[in-house]
Amino acid sequence: MNLTLHVWRQSGPKAPGKLEQYEAKNVSPDQSFLEMLDEVNEHLIKEGKDPIAFDHDCREGICGMCSQVINGVPHGGQERTTVCQLHMRRFNDGDTIYIEPWRALAFPVQKDLIVDRNALEKIMQAGGYTSCHTGGVADGNAILVPKQDADYAMDAAECIGCGACVAACPNGSAMLYTSAKVAQLAALPQGQAEAAERVCAMTEAMQEAGFGNCSNHYECMAACPKGINVKFIAKLNREYQKALFK
Amino acid sequence: MILDGKCPKGPIQTSWDRHRFDLKLVNPANKRKYKVLVVGTGLAGGAAAASLGELGYNVEAFCYQDSARRAHSIAAQGGINAAKNYPNDGDSIYRLFYDTIKGGDFRAREADVWRLAQVSNNIIDQCVAQGVPFARDYAGYLDNRSFGGAQVSRTFYARGQTGQQLLLGAYSALSRQVKAGTVKLFARTEMLDLVVVDGEAKGITVRDLITGEIRTHVGDAVVLATGGYVNVFYLSTNAMGCSVTANWRAHKKGAFFANPCYTQIHPTCIPQSGDHQSKLTLMSESLRNDGRCWAPKKKGDNRHPNDIPEEERDYYLERKYPSFGNLAPRDIASRAAKEQCDDGRGVGPGGRGVNLDFSAAIKRVGEHTIRERYGNLFEMYEKITDENAYKQPMRMYPAPHYSMGGLWVDYNCESNVPGLFVLGEANFSVHGANRLGASALMQGLADGYFVIPYTIANYLAKTKPGTVSADHPECKKSVEDVKAYNNRLLNINGKKTVSEFHRELGKIMWENVGMARSEESLKDAIKRIPVLREEFWNNVKVTGKGEELNQQLENAGRVADFLEFGELMAKDALHRNESCGGHFRVEHQMPDGEAKRDDENYCYVGAWEFKGVDKEPELHKEPLTFENVHLAVRSYK
Numbered sequence: 001m002n003l004t005l006h007v008w009r010q011s012g013p014k015a016p017g018k019l020e021q022y023e024a025k026n027v028s029p030d031q032s033f034l035e036m037l038d039e040v041n042e043h044l045i046k047e048g049k050d051p052i053a054f055d056h057d058c059r060e061g062i063c064g065m066c067s068q069v070i071n072g073v074p075h076g077g078q079e080r081t082t083v084c085q086l087h088m089r090r091f092n093d094g095d096t097i098y099i100e101p102w103r104a105l106a107f108p109v110q111k112d113l114i115v116d117r118n119a120l121e122k123i124m125q126a127g128g129y130t131s132c133h134t135g136g137v138a139d140g141n142a143i144l145v146p147k148q149d150a151d152y153a154m155d156a157a158e159c160i161g162c163g164a165c166v167a168a169c170p171n172g173s174a175m176l177y178t179s180a181k182v183a184q185l186a187a188l189p190q191g192q193a194e195a196a197e198r199v200c201a202m203t204e205a206m207q208e209a210g211f212g213n214c215s216n217h218y219e220c221m222a223a224c225p226k227g228i229n230v231k232f233i234a235k236l237n238r239e240y241q242k243a244l245f246k
Numbered sequence: 247m248i249l250d251g252k253c254p255k256g257p258i259q260t261s262w263d264r265h266r267f268d269l270k271l272v273n274p275a276n277k278r279k280y281k282v283l284v285v286g287t288g289l290a291g292g293a294a295a296a297s298l299g300e301l302g303y304n305v306e307a308f309c310y311q312d313s314a315r316r317a318h319s320i321a322a323q324g325g326i327n328a329a330k331n332y333p334n335d336g337d338s339i340y341r342l343f344y345d346t347i348k349g350g351d352f353r354a355r356e357a358d359v360w361r362l363a364q365v366s367n368n369i370i371d372q373c374v375a376q377g378v379p380f381a382r383d384y385a386g387y388l389d390n391r392s393f394g395g396a397q398v399s400r401t402f403y404a405r406g407q408t409g410q411q412l413l414l415g416a417y418s419a420l421s422r423q424v425k426a427g428t429v430k431l432f433a434r435t436e437m438l439d440l441v442v443v444d445g446e447a448k449g450i451t452v453r454d455l456i457t458g459e460i461r462t463h464v465g466d467a468v469v470l471a472t473g474g475y476v477n478v479f480y481l482s483t484n485a486m487g488c489s490v491t492a493n494w495r496a497h498k499k500g501a502f503f504a505n506p507c508y509t510q511i512h513p514t515c516i517p518q519s520g521d522h523q524s525k526l527t528l529m530s531e532s533l534r535n536d537g538r539c540w541a542p543k544k545k546g547d548n549r550h551p552n553d554i555p556e557e558e559r560d561y562y563l564e565r566k567y568p569s570f571g572n573l574a575p576r577d578i579a580s581r582a583a584k585e586q587c588d589d590g591r592g593v594g595p596g597g598r599g600v601n602l603d604f605s606a607a608i609k610r611v612g613e614h615t616i617r618e619r620y621g622n623l624f625e626m627y628e629k630i631t632d633e634n635a636y637k638q639p640m641r642m643y644p645a646p647h648y649s650m651g652g653l654w655v656d657y658n659c660e661s662n663v664p665g666l667f668v669l670g671e672a673n674f675s676v677h678g679a680n681r682l683g684a685s686a687l688m689q690g691l692a693d694g695y696f697v698i699p700y701t702i703a704n705y706l707a708k709t710k711p712g713t714v715s716a717d718h719p720e721c722k723k724s725v726e727d728v729k730a731y732n733n734r735l736l737n738i739n740g741k742k743t744v745s746e747f748h749r750e751l752g753k754i755m756w757e758n759v760g761m762a763r764s765e766e767s768l769k770d771a772i773k774r775i776p777v778l779r780e781e782f783w784n785n786v787k788v789t790g791k792g793e794e795l796n797q798q799l800e801n802a803g804r805v806a807d808f809l810e811f812g813e814l815m816a817k818d819a820l821h822r823n824e825s826c827g828g829h830f831r832v833e834h835q836m837p838d839g840e841a842k843r844d845d846e847n848y849c850y851v852g853a854w855e856f857k858g859v860d861k862e863p864e865l866h867k868e869p870l871t872f873e874n875v876h877l878a879v880r881s882y883k
Contacts, residue, residue, distance in 0.1 A: 012794075030519045032630075038524055038745070045743045045789055045798065053797055055312065058485040059525045061626060062410055063316040078629075085629045110456055111795045117312055118433070124315075125425040129418035130377050134297040134695050135368060137375035141332065144386030145379075153379035154405055157414065161315055185377050 001027050001093035005040065007052055008100040013108050013116075019098070029089035033076065034059060034066065036088055037099075053112040061085040061225065064160035067167070068113050069100040074164035074223040082162065082225040102167035106174070106210040117163050119209035120177060126205035127198040128181040130190050149187050156184040158226040168223035171212030176220040178202050179236035180228050186239050196243035203240055249502075249853055249868035252656040253357035258343075258874050262361040265657070266700050270707035277302035279711040282702065283450055283465040284308070285437045285492055288317030289409075289687060290670025291471030292416035293694025299423035301699055303706075306463055307420070307429055308452060310436045310487050310800075315417045318473055318485040319690060322409025323530035323623065324393060325401035326373075326687040328366040333390050337398040339363045346685065347875045349395040349575055350650070350678020351827035351843060353505070353851075356874055357657055358675045365696040366688050370402055372695055376415040380404050393683035394531050395575035395882075401684045406530055406622045412687055416694070432463075436800065438731075439724045440468065440496040440666065441714075447496075447666035448714040451724040453732075455800060458793040460728050462721040464714045467665045467702055470496060471694065474649035474671040476509055478808045478815065479760070480752020482646035483515060483528040489804035490811045493653055493672055501661045502853035502866060504674035505651035506811070507819035510681050510828045511761050512647035513579035516630050516640075517599040526645040527630055529602075529623050531683040534572040536607035536616060537640070539563050539579070541586040541593065541600045551593065551601050551639045562586060570882040577680045577828045577841075578882060580644035584761055585839070587643070594641040601639035608636065644761060648686060650677040650828065651818075654853040654868070658701035659693060662853075665709070667702060669693035674851065679827025732792045735802045740785030744801045747782045751805070751812055754778070759816050764832045768820040772813060776860065779809040810859055817854075821865065824848045845877050 003024040010017030022044075027036050034056050041051035057065040066083040070076035076086045091097065101109050106119040145153075157180070165176035182199050185191030191198070214233055221230045254261040254268075272280070280303050284295040287309040295307040309317060329342040342363040347354060370388070374380065380402050381389040390399040404411035423429040434455040441449035441462055449464035475490035476482040497503045514529045540559045547554065562582055567574045574582070583600045586592060593599045608616055613636055617624070624635050631641070652674040659667050659675070670690040677685065714721070758771035782805070790796040825834040825841035826848070834842045851868040 028520055028522055031522050032524075035522050035524050039522065042743050042745060045787055046741075048787075048789065050789055051798060053795060057311060057316060057487050058318060058321045060321050060483075060527050061629075062321050062407070063311070063318070063485060064313075065311060065316050080625070081629060085626070087629065087632075089632060114795065121313060121421070121424075121431075121433075124418065124421040129422040130375065131422060132372075132375040132419075134293075134300060134372065134419075134699065137371050140330070140370045140374040140380070141387050143374055145382050146386050147382045147384045150379050150382040153377070154381075154411075157379050157404070157411055158407065160320075160410070161313065184379065188377050188379070190375055191377050 001029070001088070001091070003027055003091065004096045006096065006098045009052070009112055010109050011111060013110060017109065027088050029087070031088045032059065032084055033070070033086040033088065034084050053114050055114050056084055059084040062160060064162035067102050067115060067162060067164070069102065069167060071098050074102065074167040075225050080225055080227045102163055104166045104172035106172060107163060107166065119211065120161055120163060120174065122209050123174060123178055123202055123205045124181065127194070127201035130185065131194060143189055145188060153184045153187040155229065156180045156187070156232050159228050160226055162225065164223045164225060165220035166211065168219040169212065170217055170219065171215060173214045173220070174206050174211040175214040175233050175236060176224065176228055176230065178206050179232035182239055183232040183235040186235065195239060196246050199236065199239040199243050247866045249654065249662070249851070249866050250656065251355055251868055252658065253355060254657070258356060258360045261357050262364055269700050269704040272703045272707050274302055278304060280304065280706050281306065281465040282467050282469060283463055284469045284471065285450060286317065286471035286473060286672070287314035287420065288319035288471060288473060288670065289413055289416055289690030290694040291469070292317065292413065292420050293691050294469055294471060294669055294698045295429050296416060296419035296423050297695050297699045298702070299426070299428035302428065305423070305429040306432065306465065308432045308435045308437060310434065310455060312433050314420055314431060314433065315414060317413060318488055319413045319687070320410045321485065322687055323406045324532040325391065325403035325408045325684040326369065326412060327393070327400050327684040328370045328402060328688070329363055329400060330367055330370060332388060333399045335398045337400050341398065342366060342400065344875050345396050346676065346682060347678070348880055349682040350680055351841070351880055352678065352845070352849070352872060352877055353826055353870065354676050354678030355870065356872060361697065362676050362689060362692050365692045368696055369688065369691045373412055373415050376418060378404060378411045378415045391532060391535060392573065394534065394573045394579065395682040403532070406620060409687055412691065416691070437492045438495060438728045438803065440499040441720050441724045442499050442663060443714050443718060443720045446664045449721055451728050453728070456795050458791070458796065460725050462716050462725055464716050464718070464721065466706060466709055466711050467667060469667045469669060469698065469702070470653065470672050471669040472672045474652070475811060476646040476649050478751070478812050479646040479755045480748050481518065481523060481526050483512060483526050486525065489807065491804050491807045494807040494811050496653060496666060497856050500663050501666055502654040502855055503651070503814060504654035504851050504853040505818065506815040506854070507759070507822060507829050508650035508679050508827060509646060510576055510648040510650060511580045511644045513576055513583055513644050514602060514642045515645035516627065517594055517643035519595065527626065528645070528647060529627060529640065529642065531576070533602060533620055533623060536619065537572065537602040537604050538606060539572055539583070539600055539602055541591040545590040547591070567882045574882050575680060575682060580761060581830060583642065583644055599641035599643045602642045603639035604635065648681055650674065650679060650681055654851065658704060659697055660701065660705065665705060667698060669698060679829055729792070732799060732803065735786070735788050735799060735806065736792060738784065738786050738788065740787050742785050743787060744798060744805050747778065747786060748805045748808070750778055751775070751809055755812055759819055762830050762832050763819050765820065768816050771816040772820065775809065775813040775816065782806065782809055814854060814863060817863065818852055822848055822852065849877070
């Protein structure tokens with residue numbers, strides 16, 4: 001199939017950006033979206049032009065590196081799918097596709113489709129851990145975790161940190177991301193000791209980094225390639241309230 | 247030169263404990279005077295940086311991704327082994343040790359493997375304490391499942407995302423140290439050279455992938471945890487950025503490269519669909535707990551798999567290896583699949599695939615249970631192939647997955663260059679010629695959490711801190727060399743893209759140095775790789791500048807290194823006149839097609855010394871002795 005692409009090109013964080021038009025020809029329906037872009041880039045290189053810069057790595061939908069807004073939707077809108085797992089069979093011959101970077105105040109554009117997601121690191125560094133030492137911990141079975149709690153923690157832990165939730169949110173909020181970590185550790189006995197400190201520190205870091213607040217649009221959940229549920233945002237709020245009244 | 251692995255003597259059961267006591271310590275107040283550079287932030291590097299930071303050393307950690315959480319360890323799905331014997335099915339440290347030595351086809355060091363088995367139990371405890379949500383049973387106890395090459399259930403797992411969850415554990419520990427100020431993290435930074443001063447590793451030269459700045463970081467020791475090199479095949483299950491670059495550049499500065507020909511071809515990958523493909527996707531080996539492998543008995547049988555009656559199916563693994571069945575180790579299962587396809591009985595496009603069938607399991611335990619066990623894998627499979635594996639068998643074909651070879655290290659994980667430590671997949675040490683499932687995660691975390699914190703102290707205690715600064719002539723030279731190398735790449739301005747060269751190299755490697763190698767195919771590769779390399783240096787086109795975000799330049803450097811490394815890999819495979827584990831030489835097989843080892847002549851680690859790009863490398867040998875598990879023909883029948 002043949003497609004027309006409009007791709008956001010921006011040479012650096014301070015440079016102005018604009019959409020440029022490219023043709024993608026003879027695209028196979030079995031190609032992934034990134035493989036389609038690879039081929040466009042091969043042509044650009046041969047013409048001596050600057051290829052489109054985009055982030056990608058594992059191409060298995062798990063590293064969270066790829067980040068493109070496709071036709072206005074982070075990761076392209078197929079349910080629970082990263083860009084690398086989006087395949088061209090979801091498009092039709094003759095389609096026009098718009099490709100843009102994640103847009104959020106906290107994610108400055110580095111080049112073309114690549115953004116700086118370091119703000120997410122700051123949230124993790126604020127308290128997304130248990131303060132256990134290496135070695136000298138109890139036997140794994142000495143800490144009993146009911147299956148339901150382990151499953152709940154696992155549902156939250158599936159977050160791959162891609163930032164699609166932020167890109168999808170009209171407020172540029174990182175609450176789904178933050179809530180996933182808070183909820184995971186709050187559900188487990190080993191996360192209890194620091195629960196109050198953790199939720200306060202991570203919430204504060206979120207605000208400092210320039211993310212907006214949640215106003216219940218649920219766009220984050222719709223865009224999340226791992227289907228992280230907004231119930232964890234409720235859990236985040238509850239944990240925060242609990243911490244404030246402590 | 248005969249290499250010394252420095253293994254502790256005496257009874258193996260106490261070898262690590264005795265060795266640990268003999269290692270020198272650094273007093274807590276002195277630790278902060280030392281700086282350690284850790285390259286790579288996956289399971290091994292992330293765990294090492296977090297542990298060393300917590301001990302009080304100054305750590306600088308580097309990764310090419312934008313976050314430490316994205317290292318390729320994240321993609322490991324199935325699980326992590328430990329000898330806990332929670333299921334009461336007869337497991338022990340000795341049995342894990344035994345299975346690993348045998349699984350590696352007697353080409354790993356006994357002492358290293360013993361230590362791995364011993365600390366495997368600490369790893370689980372460590373990860374539980376970090377809040378890794380391992381699967382639990384209804385009583386709240388940790389759950390287990392089984393994996394290839396073992397007859398006990400010793401694999402701990404977190405749904406189909408064990409690698410991600412363990413990595414997030416290490417990443418959270420790392421994040422804690424970043425906040426505490428003991429670890430400085432440099433993301434989007436790639437190591438391009440090792441700085442060696444007076445024979446010892448004292449720094450690394452890196453490129454900032456955003457600004458393009460080339461600079462040197464100095465330290466008192468360097469830890470490489472940069473993963474594997476199977477992207478030399480172009481199509482593999484590795485992430486796109488996985489490369490041999492850090493290891494290869496260290497090799498060019500004197501570090502020996504051990505057993506480069508040992509690569510693992512994983513049996514359960516989604517078959518290639520066309521030439522446009524950029525990578526292959528692995529389906530966890532855990533699927534073979536419930537999935538049965540079969541091929542049609544009749545050649546060229548292209549009926550829909552559901553229409554092929556039971557008696558016309560060949561469940562070849564169950565037939566050939568009755569005691570291990572579908573859970574035969576990876577090298578054996580891979581070759582068996584290839585055999586079916588080569589015999590004209592493969593399924594799917596081009597006949598490059600075998601069936602992995604869940605219908606019997608679904609009938610036995612219900613679709614719901616199968617969905618619970620492997621749901622995310624089935625979803626992934628459907629996205630890529632557009633087929634529903636609950637309704638028809640998955641199609642599988644082997645693909646390059648893991649490298650057992652790597653930089654040579656002694657028992658302390660120290661290379662032959664003092665001060666250069668190598669961990670995880672980047673070193674060669676514990677898997678021998680074949681890695682068993684769920685053992686990569688185990689090695690990464692064992693090295694990072696429980697080995698390097700002890701062994702690096704032994705080196706640092708004998709080293710004066712801060713002897714080299716960034717204005718040392720060796721650092722300046724390294725920066726100049728890297729700049730000149732990159733400029734050379736940028737100025738060729740030829741006609742072919744970097745990817746075209748990578749694909750061509752991959753084709754040579756897969757066809758000649760892949761699942762089955764022969765003297766003829768290897769000699770062919772050794773002839774063709776230098777020709778391709780020369781063309782690369784005359785005809786590659788790298789757009790853009792060095793002083794900017796330039797992904798083409800990044801890739802060009804990595805492919806340039808693969809073009810040198812591929813030749814060494816072929817030479818190593820050619821010199822090893824035997825078959826063992828993942829290294830299968832067609833000239834050396836048993837009458838029934840099993841691998842034929844030659845212990846008389848090849849029971850050693852082959853470590854190569856770099857002598858120049860177009861010069862013959864020199865082979866050094868480290869003899870292997872087996873005192874606890876006796877050399878025997880490996881059988882899974």
